[in-house]
Amino acid sequence: GAVVSQHPSWVICKSGTSVKIECRSLDFQATTMFWYRQFPKQSLMLMATSNEGSKATYEQGVEKDKFLINHASLTLSTLTVTSAHPEDSSFYICSARDNRRQAIPPGELFFGEGSRLTVL
């Protein structure tokens, strides 16, 4: 099956630093990738839709200057948490849709392993 690799799986950083998380589709191309955040005992909350070669689409309430998304190739999207603060500590996970399954209705998503961010 399709594989999405997310790195790092966990990171601890000091307040004020920036953290970059990578999401790679290993055996398929993905024009569209999605970034989620999960708070304890809550569902996956979509933060933004990452579009290869164009600007990301952010969900309401998500600060685009805080969570920078870059999707420079068909296999890589990055999420940078800028000037991280303790309230940014969370579980972040990406998913991707195989370009060969872009038809409507939408095909399944392929997820990375997630990244646990702890900001001290």
Next chain:
Amino acid sequence: ILNVEQSPQSLHVQEGDSTNFTCSFPSSNFYALHWYRWETAKSPEALFVMTLNGDEKKKGRISATLNTKEGYSYLYIKGSQPEDSATYLCAFCGYQKVTFGTGTKLQVIP
């Protein structure tokens, strides 16, 4: 904000028991309903993609049904095994947007 709800939040069953849980979602602007299994320390994996009202899908001991008119889907596990222990997520797919439920955490006790 779309309301996608799953119940129960968690359950414990004995090995060999059959179980089922529910995903409820809006009945309008429906494109697809996905079920995912999310084992600890792993990536969520798709179980089923369901699109048509009345759909029934099966994969081994796991099956799912879909009612788009009333906005619910059931996931059934027959003869639960310890390896079925995971969080089961449903995802409502509207046009270009996917909304996840909070999941049902299943623990199968040997």
